[in-house]
Amino acid sequence: MDCRSQCPVAGRCGHQSGLLYPGQRRSVMTAISTHHLWVPFANPVLQSQQAFRKLMRAMSEPGTCVSFDTLYASDSGQAASTSQTAAFATALTLLDQETSVWISPGISSPALIDNLRFHCGCRLAENASEADFVMLSLSELNGLDRFSEGEDINPHTSATLIVEVPALEVASVDEAHPDLLVLSGPGIKARKGVRVQGLTPDHRRLFENNHQRYPLGVDFMLTCGADLVALPRSTQVSTLTNRAATAGEDTQCMSQ
Template sequence: MIELGNVAKASSSANRGVLAPGLPDPVEDAQRIFRCALTALSEPGRILQLPVTLRSTCQQLGNATGPAALGLLLALADGDTPVWLDRQASGIATFLAFHTGAPIAGEPMAARFALVADAATAPRLADFDGGSVDHPDRSATLIIEASRLASGGPIGFSGPGIPTRRFLAIDGLPEGFVADWTLNHARFPCGVDVLVTCGDRLVGLPRSTALELSCT
């Protein structure tokens, strides 16, 4: 994993990543993505479209991550928010540091934002900072990339911001995620928040939301 102090030692492929463009309109686009993320977390289970096109940038970065995940990091991360990247997403470390100034966290617990691109190697949710009773706002937000995200399916969302219940089909979540999430939800008001992405779409999963698997 590339630390900020090692940027000068980055490989040529990482250096090409620095040259990849960030948000087309950094100020306006960051605000639009921020509002999209807030909407996703206030209306859990509602699938939203990223309001910015970043497919070309993702291609220049070797498709190490998808447009929605990349856009969220570009809009939300800054010099005060360490970002943890899993091995699959580590190729965007130099790019992210260049465009946002965010330091790259060496371990999950040190991160304010985290990107999980490979579910097979994902840490447990408890490995990330869930904040404290005095400061629950200091918890981490995870971005988890899924291989499929669609309305209707076995995963039921319930809680604040959901009129009754929403059901989604999400493929590519870490093994045992729903059970792990139940433990995270029980920590409320502490616990992590999650944004699940797939391509240029995203859905919010705040710690206040309960998940259950329906029997089919």
């Protein structure tokens, strides 16, 4: 919703500045500063539907890169940081008063917090384990234990992680590159390759192990600028290292 013309502490602005932190003893959050509010979707109904279709395509076709560069653009007003275009468009589409979000220290800023509160109305979770959505950088992704992975009878209650990465691109599965993730599973005809800059061995094991918890586990949305690639928990992820190990085992078996 575009509230620029009706901003000064009236209507929605006044309501949202009274949001409470979940679980706190009714301590009121600080008032939203209207000076650094970003421009939301110009046409909220139409563009949120278009963004939702993009996100559903990304989730149903893992490894497919969708872009929000033309969907979220503004000729007037202050837009979200170019490094957070896809992340903010995703938040505008999926977050509302019924959802909670935890923002990591690495990407948290007064501007991001105020814009999520103002435009989405979402609750800010104190702990990552309580959040429906988590926003963090790849360098801060050092494990999954602190995030909700759902329950056996309610696996859909797991968290969705919106992870900002330094660079992201679709690549050939035959490319020998240490940043390459090879994807297979539902929604993928054969295999797909995605290069994610900044991957460490721990990240690779984390992505691989997440699938092994299915139907539990978390869903990933990797973002870089206006681009987004989804890695749902149903997707099997392999890397150059374990593919080479598998090939070695196959060669050994053939020689025997």
